[in-house]
Amino acid sequence: MKRLSDMTTFRLGGPCPEVHDCAEPDTCIAVLRDLHARSLSCVFLGGGSNVLASDEGIDLPVVRYVSETVKANRDGSMVQVTGSSWLDDTVRTTVAWGLDGLVMCSGIPGTVGGAIAGNAGAFGQQIGDRLVEVTVCDRAGRVSSRTPSDLDLGYRSSNLIERGEVVLTATLGLTPADSGTLAARREEILAFRRDRHPDWRNVPTAGSFFKNIEPTSNAERRQAAGWYLEKAGALTLREGGARTFLRHANIIIAEPPCTALEVWTLAHRMALAVRDQFGIALQREVRLIGHFPDAATWSTGAGP
Numbered sequence: 001m002k003r004l005s006d007m008t009t010f011r012l013g014g015p016c017p018e019v020h021d022c023a024e025p026d027t028c029i030a031v032l033r034d035l036h037a038r039s040l041s042c043v044f045l046g047g048g049s050n051v052l053a054s055d056e057g058i059d060l061p062v063v064r065y066v067s068e069t070v071k072a073n074r075d076g077s078m079v080q081v082t083g084s085s086w087l088d089d090t091v092r093t094t095v096a097w098g099l100d101g102l103v104m105c106s107g108i109p110g111t112v113g114g115a116i117a118g119n120a121g122a123f124g125q126q127i128g129d130r131l132v133e134v135t136v137c138d139r140a141g142r143v144s145s146r147t148p149s150d151l152d153l154g155y156r157s158s159n160l161i162e163r164g165e166v167v168l169t170a171t172l173g174l175t176p177a178d179s180g181t182l183a184a185r186r187e188e189i190l191a192f193r194r195d196r197h198p199d200w201r202n203v204p205t206a207g208s209f210f211k212n213i214e215p216t217s218n219a220e221r222r223q224a225a226g227w228y229l230e231k232a233g234a235l236t237l238r239e240g241g242a243r244t245f246l247r248h249a250n251i252i253i254a255e256p257p258c259t260a261l262e263v264w265t266l267a268h269r270m271a272l273a274v275r276d277q278f279g280i281a282l283q284r285e286v287r288l289i290g291h292f293p294d295a296a297t298w299s300t301g302a303g304p
């Protein structure tokens, strides 16, 4: 029996009955068609770096679309890449090609497909800004093309997950630039991340648990959830092995032994602390897999 803890960067989560690993679009389509023919739905994963999986596990098969190598090609400044390609390796490739537009994603774990599904980004930019087209596959195995306007891209969101569509390949429109300058910027970003974030290869985490706070008027900027969490005392909260990362109050780390329920309970306490002190309902960024108590009230990502 496979365990979700082996497929997620939180390293939490119980068993699942079957796992299908695929790296190529055609394999992914074949797996989804086969599951559909068996009337089975599935949980779809890339790098598992933005999910919290329940301790009880799930009764559904898991499909993992991850490739060990970057599968990308360029036509001028247009880059086509598989959704299974690791995002940070894709950034490194585009930097070496002297193409700007993805460097802000340096160091973000996970796949290109997972990044597009959640419109991942940093420093005020997101991957959706560079998207030209995606090829998607629905859960019945039907393949089609989508433009960015079809995806309803927002801050850390798209409609792909709700529609049950997976990103097979993406075309990104990048900008020619000096590769040395891009490489230097990439190193700066990686150093910034090493300083502010836990190293997910050694520390169980899924990065920021909550989304930053949307401005209430056009004149305002998005405000860091971490600031409110720190002011509300989140850095001192602990639930079993789950605690906040001392240099970033919005990041939960799961120190073994730790359960997903402990992470979930801590996240609730953090959100309640911000609600009680500031009257703000934090929105969850991390996606849930499996059952969590009271998750219905958080099912759309809304706070408690």
Ligand SMILES: Cc1cc2nc3c(=O)[nH]c(=O)nc-3n(C[C@H](O)[C@H](O)[C@H](O)COP(=O)(O)OP(=O)(O)OC[C@H]3O[C@@H](n4cnc5c(N)ncnc54)[C@H](O)[C@@H]3O)c2cc1C
Pocket (backbone or CB within 6 Å): 009, 043, 044, 045, 046, 047, 048, 049, 050, 051, 065, 083, 084, 108, 109, 110, 111, 112, 113, 114, 115, 116, 117, 118, 119, 120, 121, 122, 156, 160, 161, 165, 166, 167, 168, 197, 198, 199, 200, 205, 206, 207, 208, 287
């Ligand atoms: C230390 C750390 C730092 C992080 N920093 C950032 C950051 O700066 N900015 C940021 O935005 N995020 C950040 N994250 C969160 C995470 O890395 C991103 O959200 C990442 O893009 C998730 O990709 P993934 O492949 O791991 O997705 P997964 O966690 O595997 O999946 C997340 C969701 O996307 C869906 N999905 C996965 N692959 C596909 C696909 N091919 N097609 C359609 N849907 C798919 C899944 O079904 C699931 O609903 C960080 C995480 C960690 C651990």
